[in-house]
Structure formats: structure tokens, C-alpha cells
């Protein structure tokens with residue numbers, strides 16, 4: 526049948542090379558647009574990316590990288606051609622087209638796998654596919670279902686794998702739309718076409734489609750659902766097929782083996798080991814919190830007497846430099862001192878190069894106005910509010926000078 530679907534790009538096995546005639550050449554924004562009598566290249570469409578390849582002049586042997594552009598047999602040769610340059614081809618020239626076979630095969634496998642996956646999602650979970658995308662960074666199907674689980678993913682993969690291993694034939698029916706409606710179609714027919722193509726996975730799925738497909742499912746080899754997420758009230762399912770699915774499994778295995786090695790268990794024991802570690806970490810955090818509070822109370826006792834000896838009520842301040850405590854611990858001590866002793870605290874954490882200043886509750890002091898200019902004078906970068914400010918410094922010397930200066934205004 527002489528139709529859109531008679532072009533070599535719709536047939537399998539893949540034709541990598543063909544000779545054809547140039548029928549038109551025109552300037553494009555980013556190069557030259559060359560239209561040929563026939564084409565090898567599948568144009569982008571239906572969620573499947575376009576083929577890539579090259580076009581070579583049979584006369585001169587000059588080859589150009591080319592990609593489909595616009596209509597069916599137009600190829601864009603991208604390049605920085607000078608405005609007065611001669612066109613790379615003339616009408617009537619013989620041209621040799623060459624296909625990036627690896628890219629085509631990958632897309633064909635993923636595209637055929639997507640038909641099968643969509644059919645299985647509909648059969649098992651009554652989840653119709655509303656859109657799909659195939660790309661270099663992964664493939665997705667958006668299914669009209671509000672939830673998806675690991676058990677559903679496993680069952681889906683199992684059903685898909687059984688069909689792949691049965692190597693069911695994939696059949697193209699090229700016919701007028703009035704005949705195509707007799708098939709149990711999974712998707713609506715395109716409107717306004719004289720001829721349509723219904724792609725059948727034998728007895729399993731009938732879908733109008735203009736993409737490239739395998740002759741049977743066996744060549745898919747493997748399909749893996751690599752993840753899923755909620756997307757606009759539906760579920761976006763990520764999948765890999767063929768070599769990509771093997772690569773996904775392989776990378777996952779390597780990750781598991783590495784994680785198991787770090788935790789000194791066998792891979793199947795990972796969930797139990799991780800749960801035990803998580804519980805242990807929560808237990809330690811509780812203990813650390815209790816010990817920190819105890820330590821802060823000790824600081825209050827140690828510093829309380831010094832503070833009360835300083836000056837008249839309302840003029841006292843506690844200040845100390847901590848050589849071994851991080852900013853989080855020192856902040857706890859400062860807050861506790863201001864709360865229990867009712868005085869401002871000016872504490873520094875040397876390991877964190879951080880100065881923490883706190884004011885007692887109900888104080889009229891505005892530490893932000895009072896101390897941030899002092900921070901700046903010592904190359905400190907800080908922030909905070911009226912009752913607490915924190916600053917980070919470039920060196921222990923700057924930190925210490927600023928601490929001593931900040932303890933003065935009170």
C-alpha cells in the first residue's frame with residue numbers, strides 16, 4: 526500500500542542505509558533543510574523521539590549529520606554556514622542516508638514495551654494510559670490511577686514478562702478508519718486521516734500508532750518498572766526496557782552489594798539491618814538530648830555565681846568560649862543560662878567559629894540592633910532577632926575579639 530506507512534522507517538528489520546534523490550533544498554535558521562524523495566528517519570511523534578543519522582552527497586562524498594525536521598522527508602543539516610555559502614545539495618542530486626541504528630533500536634524496543642505495559646496496566650488495574658514519553662533519560666507512562674504499590678509493580682512486571690517470553694507477534698494493520706473501528710481499540714483513532722495503522726500485540730492490545738515497533742515481543746527481553754510518583758492526580762510510572770532494563774538491574778545490584786558490604790550483611794538482610802540501625806540512632810538521639818540538657822544545667826550552675834557577682838541587677842552578663850562544643854550545644858547552654866539566670870549570654874563555639882548571644886525572656890534588649898554591627902566589625906556574618914543572634918567568623922581570633930566586645934555593652 527502506498528501510504529505514509531510504506532516508508533522504510535516503519536519497517537523491520539531496520540534498514541541502516543539507503544540511496545535517494547534530493548527534491549528540494551532551502552535555507553533554515555540553523556542550517557539547511559534538505560527534502561529527499563524517501564527517508565529512513567522516523568520523525569518525532571506519538572511520544573517517540575526522532576531518529577538521528579547522516580546524509581551524504583553521492584557525488585562529492587561529503588557527509589553531514591542530519592535530523593528530521595518538520596514534514597516527513599525533510600532533514601535539517603545544522604551548522605554555522607556563511608550567508609553566501611553554496612547549498613550542500615542541489616535538486617536532483619543523489620544522496621545516501623545513514624541511520625543511527627543503536628538509537629533507533631533503543632526507541633523501538635522501548636516503544637513496543639510501552640504498548641505492552643499500557644495494555645497490562647489496563648487489564649490488571651483498569652488504569653488507562655493518558656500519555657507517555659520516551660527519552661534518553663528514561664521512559665514514562667502516565668496511568669489514570671490514583672495509587673500504585675510495590676506489589677502492583679511486581680504483578681505488572683510479572684504479567685509483562687510472561688508476554689515477552691511468549692514472544693507474541695506484533696502486527697500492523699494499515700487500513701481506512703472505517704475498518705479500524707472494528708478492532709477493540711485501546712485508544713481513539715486520529716481524526717481526519719484517510720489511512721490509519723492499528724498496531725496489534727497478538728490478541729492482547731490494539732492501538733492506533735505511527736511509531737516504530739518490533740516484529741514480536743521477545744526482542745524486548747526485559748522490562749523493569751524503576752519507580753512511580755503521583756502526577757496531576759494520576760500515577761507516573763517510570764520504566765526501562767531491553768538493554769536499559771538490564772543496565773538498571775545491574776546498577777541496582779551493585780548499589781545493594783555496596784550497601785550490604787558497608788553494613789557487613791548479605792543483601793537480603795539489608796532491610797532488617799537498616800531498621801535496627803534506625804532504631805538505635807533514635808535511641809542515641811534521645812540519650813544525647815537528655816545529656817545535653819543535663820550539661821546545660823551544669824553550665825548554668827557554674828556560671829550563675831560569676832554572673833551575679835558582676836554588677837547591679839540588669840547589668841550582668843555571662844560569657845564563655847567553648848573549645849570543644851559545637852554551635853548547637855553552645856546555643857542550648859546560652860538559652861538555658863538566659864532563661865535560668867535572667868541575664869544575657871555571649872557564648873562562642875570555637876569548632877563552629879560561631880558566636881551565640883541570647884537575652885532573657887521579657888528583656889527590653891534588642892540584640893539584633895545592639896550586636897550585629899559588632900559582628901560586622903569583626904568580619905562576622907550573622908542574623909537573628911531581638912532575643913537571639915548568631916554569627917559565623919573567619920578565624921578563631923576574630924571570633925574571640927568579637928565575643929569579648931559583645932559582652933561589654935550590657
Ligand SMILES: [Zn+2]
Pocket residue numbers: 636637640724734735736737738
Ligand atoms: Zn506504537
